[in-house]
Amino acid sequence: MRVFIAGAGLIGAAAAWRLAQRGARVTLADAGPFGSGASSAGAGMLSPGGEFDKPSVWFDLGLEAMRMYPAFLEELRAETGIPIDFAQCGCMHFASPEQARARAGFQCARGLRVEFQPEGLFYPEDAFVDPADLLRALRRACESRNVAIVENQPVNRIESADYDAVVIAAGAWSAQIAVTHCGAPVAMPPVKPIKGHLIGFDLAPGLLGAMRRRGHTYILQRSNGFTVAGSTEEDAGFNTEVNPDTCREIHRQAAELFPPLAAAQPAKCWTGLRPFAPEPYIGRAASGNVWLAYGHFRNGILLTPLTASRLAAEIAA
Secondary structure: OEEEEEOOOHHHHHHHHHHHHOOOEEEEEOOOOOOOOHHHHOOOEEOHHHHOOOOOHHHHHHHHHHHHHHHHHHHHHHHHOOOOOEEOOOEEEEOOHHHHHHHHHHHHHOOOOOEEEOOEEEEOOOEEEOHHHHHHHHHHHHHHOOOEEEOOOOOOEEEHHHOOEEEEOOHHHHHHOEEEEOOEEOOOOOOEEEEEEEEEEEOOOOOOOOEEEEOOEEEEEOOOOEEEEEOOOEOOOOOOOOOHHHHHHHHHHHHHHOHHHHHOOOOEEEEEEEEEOOOOEEEEOOOOOEEEEEOOHHHOOOOHHHHHHHHHHHHHO
């Protein structure tokens, strides 16, 4: 089976690995370097409890994906030998008693562990993963299974009949690809970029403990001490310019959650473009032999193992 995947971010790379495990001959192509889009910009927070305040397909998918992560990473480590920074450190979600009760009600009913605290809700199963480590491991896994990785080659048009299956996993750029099947256009559902600013601090390892979150402001600390604070949602097209005023506001809000940040200076400021859609597109397109794997918005890293497994199972069936 010959499979072409447009988009070499975490989701495209994980799908390539899973398909190659099933014996497919996979080509993984990207307009930029491997993993250079939203995947490498993300903080790596795996927190469906803090992310979703009402029932939705997003919450159900996020909860399932979070529970897949330990086994997914263990398999990837075993196959590649590459260490991946991952920790189930929990997350403290600051909220009023009314907000906490409303949020926890439906989450507990769906099986998510939630602990009431005076400041809000604590999610003991929440975790983080370093996307840079994950990308390195996925690249090694793909290379070891002879996935052809094509970088810095924009994919503007695809004739899906040239392959047994095509996967569109190009994030916010996915709908711009002209896909045809035997010459007939294949409709790509709409997606739009939503810009997010993040800032990072070099702090002593172990200083933060559990992740912290209030609204869209969050803080996590990786095992090496690098501490990430975010984030914004900006409808700014494909503009990736860093705004110093926005970074200062994130810093101010993050310091309210974790006072030691008030005296710290950011070591890094950056942006990413999240692919926004009403719900993630995971599965076969309306026509042809084309599968969709985009529109994951703020949860692309979280939904990576689930998306890859579902696509591989469907395509190889």
